[in-house]
Structure formats: C-alpha cells, structure tokens
Amino acid sequence: MPLKPLYITSGEPAGIGPDICLDLAGFNTPRPLVVLANKSLLQQRAAELGKTVTLLDYQGQSEPASGSALYVKDLPLAQPVINGQLNTANAAYVLAQLTEAARACMRGDAAGVVTAPVQKSVINEAGSLEGRAFSGHTEFFQEYAGVPRVVMMLATHQLRVALVTTHLPLKDVAAAITQERLRQILNILIHDLKTKFAISHPKILVCGLNPHAGEGGYLGREEIDVIEPVLASYRAQGVDVGHALPADTLFTPKYLKDADAVLAMYHDQGLPVLKSQGFGEAVNITLGLPFIRTSVDHGTALDLAGSGKASSSSLFVATELALQLADRYEAAL
Ligand SMILES: NC(=O)c1ccc[n+]([C@@H]2O[C@H](COP(=O)([O-])OP(=O)(O)OC[C@H]3O[C@@H](n4cnc5c(N)ncnc54)[C@H](O)[C@@H]3O)[C@@H](O)[C@H]2O)c1
Numbered sequence: 001m002p003l004k005p006l007y008i009t010s011g012e013p014a015g016i017g018p019d020i021c022l023d024l025a026g027f028n029t030p031r032p033l034v035v036l037a038n039k040s041l042l043q044q045r046a047a048e049l050g051k052t053v054t055l056l057d058y059q060g061q062s063e064p065a066s067g068s069a070l071y072v073k074d075l076p077l078a079q080p081v082i083n084g085q086l087n088t089a090n091a092a093y094v095l096a097q098l099t100e101a102a103r104a105c106m107r108g109d110a111a112g113v114v115t116a117p118v119q120k121s122v123i124n125e126a127g128s129l130e131g132r133a134f135s136g137h138t139e140f141f142q143e144y145a146g147v148p149r150v151v152m153m154l155a156t157h158q159l160r161v162a163l164v165t166t167h168l169p170l171k172d173v174a175a176a177i178t179q180e181r182l183r184q185i186l187n188i189l190i191h192d193l194k195t196k197f198a199i200s201h202p203k204i205l206v207c208g209l210n211p212h213a214g215e216g217g218y219l220g221r222e223e224i225d226v227i228e229p230v231l232a233s234y235r236a237q238g239v240d241v242g243h244a245l246p247a248d249t250l251f252t253p254k255y256l257k258d259a260d261a262v263l264a265m266y267h268d269q270g271l272p273v274l275k276s277q278g279f280g281e282a283v284n285i286t287l288g289l290p291f292i293r294t295s296v297d298h299g300t301a302l303d304l305a306g307s308g309k310a311s312s313s314s315l316f317v318a319t320e321l322a323l324q325l326a327d328r329y330e331a332a333l
C-alpha cells in the first residue's frame with residue numbers, strides 16, 4: 001500500500017519556519033514529506049541562505065522526494081514577506097496552512113501534520129478568525145476536529161510534561177481546573193501514553209496548583225477540593241498517579257527518575273522546566289486528536305529569519321516522532 005504523506009506547515013512567513021522547512025530536503029524517510037508554504041517565499045529564503053533545494057509541486061506522489069528535493073503545496077501569500085516583520089495581511093496564509101493540513105488529516109489524505117511556529121498575536125490582530133481568538137495550534141486543531149478536549153504535551157528523551165490548561169491567562173487558570181477537565185485530561189494522557197508511546201502502566205506525577213501543593217489548605221484549596229478527589233479515584237482503579245505534589249519538589253531528580261510523564265496545571269509551571277533541559281531538542285505533541293500532530297518546541301524567532309542561525313533540530317525530532325507514530329498507527333489498522 002502506498003504510504004500517505006506527512007504534511008509540514010511552514011508557519012509564520014516572516015519567521016524561521018520557512019528556513020527550517022528547507023532543511024527537510026533529503027530527510028531520510030520512505031514517506032513523502034510535503035511542506036505547505038508559498039513556493040516563491042521558499043525559493044527566496046533558500047537563495048538568502050545559500051541552500052540548493054529543488055522545490056517540486058506535490059501532486060499526490062507516494063514516493064519521497066529524492067536528493068535535495070522537497071515537495072511543496074504552494075499557497076498564495078497576500079503580500080511579499082520582509083524577514084522578521086509581521087504583516088497582518090499574511091495571517092490568512094498561515095491559517096490556510098493549518099486548515100489545509102487539518103482537512104487532509106481528517107480526510108485520511110495525510111498521515112499527520114508537523115507544525116513550524118506561528119505568531120499567535122498577528123493572527124489575532126488580523127482578526128482572521130472572525131472575532132474568535134486564536135490561542136495556538138493545539139486549540140485550533142481541537143476546534144477543527146470537533147473534540148471536547150485535547151492535551152498539550154512536550155517531550156524530550158528524559159522528560160514528558162503534559163498540561164491541564166494551555167494558553168490561558170494566569171488569572172483564569174484556577175477556575176479552569178475542574179474535576180471534569182482533570183478527568184478528561186488524565187484519560188487522554190493515560191490512553192495516549194499507552195497507545196502512542198507503548199507504556200503499558202504509565203507512572204504520572206501530578207503537580208499541585210498552589211505553592212507547596214496548598215500546604216494543607218493554608219496556601220489554597222484546589223488540591224483538597226478538586227485535584228486530590230480526582231487522583232484518589234484513579235488510584236482506586238490502580239492508576240499510578242500518586243498524590244498532588246508541590247511542583248518545586250516534583251521537578252527534582254529523585255521524583256522524576258521513575259516518572260513516565262508529569263502533569264502540570266498550567267503552561268509556565270511545566271514548560272520552562274522542560275525547555276531549560278531540552279530547548280531545541282523537544283517535541284510538542286497534541287494528544288487526543290483524531291490525527292497525528294507534532295510540532296517544534298520553539299517560536300517564530302523573528303530575529304533569526306533568513307540569517308542561517310536557526311536550528312532545525314526540534315523540527316527534525318518532531319518529524320521523526322510523527323513518522324514513527326504514523327507507522328505505528330498504520331500498522332495497527
Ligand atoms: N509552535 C509554535 O507555533 C510556537 C511555539 C512557541 C512560541 N510560539 C510563538 O512564537 C512567538 C515568539 O515567541 P518567543 O520570542 O517567546 O520565543 P522564540 O522561541 O521565538 O524565541 C526565543 C529565543 O530563542 C531563539 N530561537 C527560537 N527558535 C530557535 C531556533 N530554532 N534556533 C535557534 N534559536 C532559536 C530566538 O532567537 C529567541 O532568542 C510568539 O508569538 C509565541 O507565541 C509559537
């Protein structure tokens with residue numbers, strides 16, 4: 001059976017997404033890699049970087065591009081790109097990449113999607129979603145797929161950190177951590193650690209929300225009222241979730257050494273720890289989607305677009321993981 005292609009969205013055109021996507025030419029895989037981008041922009045960026053890449057229009061080929069060639073699905077830009085300068089006119093181009101990729105994944109035309117970074121602010125400034133906020137790829141793909149909950153997880157070789165809340169202002173975090181959400185998140189995390197990562201009995205360390213996990217209720221009650229009752233019900237079913245731990249204790253080697261994943265309550269409780277260990281080597285994966293989606297661990301790095309200083313290592317790790325997951329998924333069919 002021919003292998004389905006893996007789609008790669010090139011993201012914000014003024015950032016380093018196009019630069020790092022060019023480095024996928026010659027990537028060793030039997031599956032076609034297809035970059036969603038404006039072809040002229042890629043040509044221009046390749047010239048600036050002194051890279052020789054042959055851009056081929058993707059028309060359903062089932063073989064990978066050979067040598068220094070790269071398949072491209074050409075998407076129109078509204079205005080020419082100036083490296084490092086955001087332009088609201090091109091926000092729709094970014095969303096078109098995500099929509100095209102999600103549509104292909106949902107239809108079964110693509111094996112999955114790997115995303116290069118987008119600039120959330122410019123998409124919101126452009127009002128491209130007709131008044132609805134753009135919080136990130138995670139939430140965009142969740143909405144497109146029509147599923148009630150997904151989980152953002154970032155992973156290095158040493159550490160996996162999943163989040164209960166994602167792109168939410170800090171002032172709204174406590175109210176968002178409900179027993180229902182926590183159960184949805186844990187169910188997805190446990191399921192995907194088993195099915196995607198082949199961990200039959202995952203050990204998950206769960207952070208409290210408050211300093212010192214609430215210090216017995218003196219520094220906040222969310223652990224007592226919300227988190228602990230949920231964890232107790234999972235422990236009763238034999239799930240290895242332990243008790244809510246103070247995050248500053250949990251993120252120490254003694255606790256982390258046996259853990260398969262950490263569940264953090266909010267973005268900046270978990271991700272700075274992971275990125276301080278493995279920035280540039282980590283992969284962001286959305287769990288709970290009906291298709292495979294991985295991503296880089298970094299942002300648009302507007303300061304580096306076209307400079308030749310952008311590292312492609314996280315894109316490579318994200319691509320390798322998506323390819324592995326696609327193979328595993330297709331083998332199980
Ligand atoms: N996957 C995504 O779409 C994603 C992920 C993170 C941040 N973002 C967005 O990116 C934008 C910029 O965020 P930021 O400035 O906080 O983070 P950033 O990751 O863009 O930049 C942080 C620092 O790391 C450097 N850097 C980033 N990627 C690099 C790479 N591949 N190689 C070498 N150096 C690299 C940058 O030059 C900068 O000094 C924001 O809009 C943010 O929301 C998007």
Ligand SMILES: N[C@H](C(=O)O)[C@H](O)COP(=O)(O)O
Nearest residue numbers: 136137138139284295297298
């Ligand atoms: N929270 C992510 C990170 O820090 O790497 C980043 O913003 C990307 O999120 P999406 O994959 O939802 O765009």
